[in-house]
Amino acid sequence: MCDTVPSDTQSTDTVLRAILTDVLALTPERVAAFDADTELFGALPELDSQAVAGLLTEIEDRFDVIVEDEDVDGEMLETFGALCAFIDAKRAE
Numbered sequence: 224m225c226d227t228v229p230s231d232t233q234s235t236d237t238v239l240r241a242i243l244t245d246v247l248a249l250t251p252e253r254v255a256a257f258d259a260d261t262e263l264f265g266a267l268p269e270l271d272s273q274a275v276a277g278l279l280t281e282i283e284d285r286f287d288v289i290v291e292d293e294d295v296d297g298e299m300l301e302t303f304g305a306l307c308a309f310i311d312a313k314r315a316e
Contacts, residue, residue, distance in 0.1 A: 235286075235310050239303075242281045247274055259304025264297065275300065288313040 240254045247269040264270050270278070279290050290313065299309040 235307055235314065238285055239282075239307055239310060242278065242285060246277045246281050257303040259302060259307070261303040263302060263306060264300035270300070282310060286310055286314055288316070 240251075240257070243249055243254050243257075244251050247267065249267075249269060264275070275295075279295065282288065283290055288310070294309075294313075299305055
């Protein structure tokens with residue numbers, strides 16, 4: 224799924240789950256059940272276009288990355304695994 228080797232003390236998976244819990248006000252139990260194929264944008268009513276902005280801001284802050292406008296597309300937000308892969312790629316830059 225996500226980078227499971229701790230980097231900066233926490234893995235991408237762990238931090239992303241915390242972000243989704245915080246930004247979307249989802250229960251930790253619900254987010255813990257997410258796997259790589261769990262659909263996000265379009266499937267989670269909490270993740271609307273307004274919430275995407277907050278989500279991306281938190282990703283930038285907690286992972287110390289910059290998300291450019293051209294980076295944002297439907298594919299990166301399609302599933303939990305796709306979002307993890309996007310973050311891992313940004314962290315590797």
